[in-house]
Amino acid sequence: MSSKPEPRPSQEPTGDASEAGSDSIRTELSGCVFRHVKGFYAKYFEDKSWSTAAEQAAQKVQLDVASALYRDFLELKSQGSFSAWLARLQSMSLAEGQILHHFRSPQVNTSDHPLRAIVYLVASSGRSESSSPPPAADARVFGDFSVDASDIGPESVSRFYETARQVFQARPTRRFLHGFQIRGSTMELWMFDRSGAYSSDKLDIVQRPDLLIKTMASYAMTNDEEAGFTSFIRRDGLGSYVAFGGADENETERLYLEDKPIAAPQYLVGPGTTCYAARTSTSQTAGFVVKFAWREDAIHTERELLELTKDRNVWGVIRALGWQDLGSIGGLRQGLRFNQPYDFPPAAADGRATSEGDTPIATVAGSDKDYDPLFINHAKGVLIDLDGALDLEKGPARRGELVGSEGFMAIGILTGDPHTYRHDLESLFYVFLWVAICNDREHDDERSLRHEPETSRRWGWCSMDFRSVSRNKSVDMSPEGFPRILGEFSTEFKHLKGLARELRQLLFLMRDGDIFTGSDMDQDGINRLYDGMIDAFNRSIASQTQE
Incomplete structure (x- = not known):
């Protein structure tokens, strides 16, 4: 990928949602x-x-x-x-x-x-x-x-x-x-x-x-398939469904999708991961999740990792019930002769994930006790999205390969640092901020995972221009920028602003006038961060219980 001139770093919170969206488009096009x-x-x-x-x-x-x-x-x-x-x-x-x-x-x-x-x-x-x-x-x-x-x-x-x-x-x-x-x-x-x-x-x-x-x-x-619609999703009198199981129609199981996805991408170029809650024909509640995603041929698939977790008896991971490859980008573009990519000066991107491979679908159990053994131990949650995981027995991530979820990756990961414990704790902090900003009682009865205010600073964290995202996060995690993030907390989570401030201070120490986004690898530094965050959460929980 050709190098592009770098935009100037932001010195303070910049722009609104529309500016973030414009940057995202330019990045995707480059x-x-x-x-x-x-x-x-x-x-x-x-x-x-x-x-x-x-x-x-x-x-x-x-x-x-x-x-x-x-x-x-x-x-x-x-x-x-x-x-x-x-x-x-x-x-x-x-x-x-x-x-x-x-x-x-x-x-x-x-x-x-x-x-x-x-x-x-x-x-x-x-x-x-x-x-x-x-x-x-x-x-x-x-x-x-x-x-x-x-x-x-x-x-x-x-x-x-x-x-x-x-x-x-x-x-x-x-x-x-x-x-x-x-x-x-x-x-x-x-x-x-x-x-x-x-x-x-x-x-x-x-x-x-x-x-x-x-x-x-x-x-x-053109028919539906020629127009680009997914033929794997079908309809009958009960609604839209996907079928998996035996080759014979009578042996297949139908999972009926809810109308709105519980997760869907805001971008076009990329894996396009989309998840729907689903139920059987005899159930009134959704007990499964159906996931659509494009993958790269050269990278391990979620299917392989799920099989690996099963072989190794890993507890707390979703169970895949079925999957199917639906096509490939190579097949869609077969027979075409491409020239040089169209130039969009001054585009700013050299870290974008494009999808060149097949389209797998994974159908997984979510909360149905007949299929999910996790409920034997009354689990509060399960691990998902193993297409972003690594098998460490095969070695660390390849140089230049980013592993993480859009909006939640640590600043160091975005800038190419080796993955450490510190980045996982920083990602946990971003999850906490997402919960506090994007969730409220008004939307409790909906399954969508995104109720992002249009003016939220978080839109600047959700782009495949990773350098731009790292700059935006650095600004937002600074002492001057973080009050803007706290100002976005929904009414139900405003009482957790003190906890948010304490976690930010633990994660982003000031060194030489800037926030520190590196990792202290000595044992004292590791203990300081782990123990400090656990203590902050415990004290916040205790104070809420007393109230």
Whole structure:
């Protein structure tokens, strides 16, 4: 990965959630966007079951009519005129006898000419606009229209990418997403997956106005799998479910997923770990967790480590009931010829995890006593996410390899220090802060793990630009910055501000005018930190009990 100029370190708490989000987008884009990929159109639009029908749909539209449609687009200036134009495009593109789809445009910028609009192609469901889900959740394809031919370059691609990321956030289990950009007289077709984005050659609508009709017809005729939806999740009269077990349908067990995930990524590029609470058909409560995640081929899988914990009789670890590989990035991109990645100056990243391998699913027991032996000993919790664990008998982490969870990694780990006891204690502190900031009685009945205030400083901790995260955390853990973190505590946890201050002081000693993020490896230093944190927790518990 090419080196990039470093942003200046922050001297005090910086920015808001939007700035953190912008930095995250730039980091995700750096080195993983490829434009004008050879073989793109042939792979996704030719030799399909619907290719002939899409060609016929375009041929039915006379050339002068298609040209007029394009010319009218350049004159659009209002929401109403764009909606009418979009309806004309749709009527020309959708062939008779195909599954009905329609365009929805929830966002149109009409403040000034030229007009720019985001649209989604969704399946017609018969539901009213008010009762249907947000367009992003059901988007088969999304498009970015602009009559301004000069609206190109890094900022345009960044905005486009942000829309794609919102679609993945709305349905995090999808495998990939089609998109297209129209800028004046040119159209560029895109594909997004968990390793980044890539596009076709530019298509000239002036010279080939029928391409617009043919492409829209092709998008409308794709089936769910071709549109990127996960076929592993199915539906019946009881809801959405995944099946595991025997090869025969009658031998499989169905686990029904709750509507909202209990954990889902805010990024696009990366493992995309998404977890749903699930139940059996005969249970009213969720006793299982279904996990979707992309992995890298060269790295051990969670499955292998779970088998290892079973062989070694490790207590307090989840039990995997089944898993299945669903595909690979290599398969999605097979036959394409990539050039150099698109440059986004001045991007700032040299620590980002991209996914190049398969998509496994792990179905694990959570709280069902019939399957989970942990309840014999009345366990209060279990270890999860072993895809971020290491088998120390095989040696330490490889140089440059980061192991940890987004938002909770210690500053030293983010800057490349060898993993020590101190980093685990620092991560525990970040978990404590997350509990105090992101949880309250208002959301007790919901299963989501993220109720992050939009202005929270923690958004600056959740990025794959690891150097930026380390700087943000250093600022927030400083004596000057930490009051901002305490100010975010929810009402239910405000009484623990004193404990938070004491833990911060134990973890981040001041040395030479800066907070110390290294590890004291002598026994006195180790005992000071362990004993100090245990004592602080015990005194806080005792004081709350007395009250």
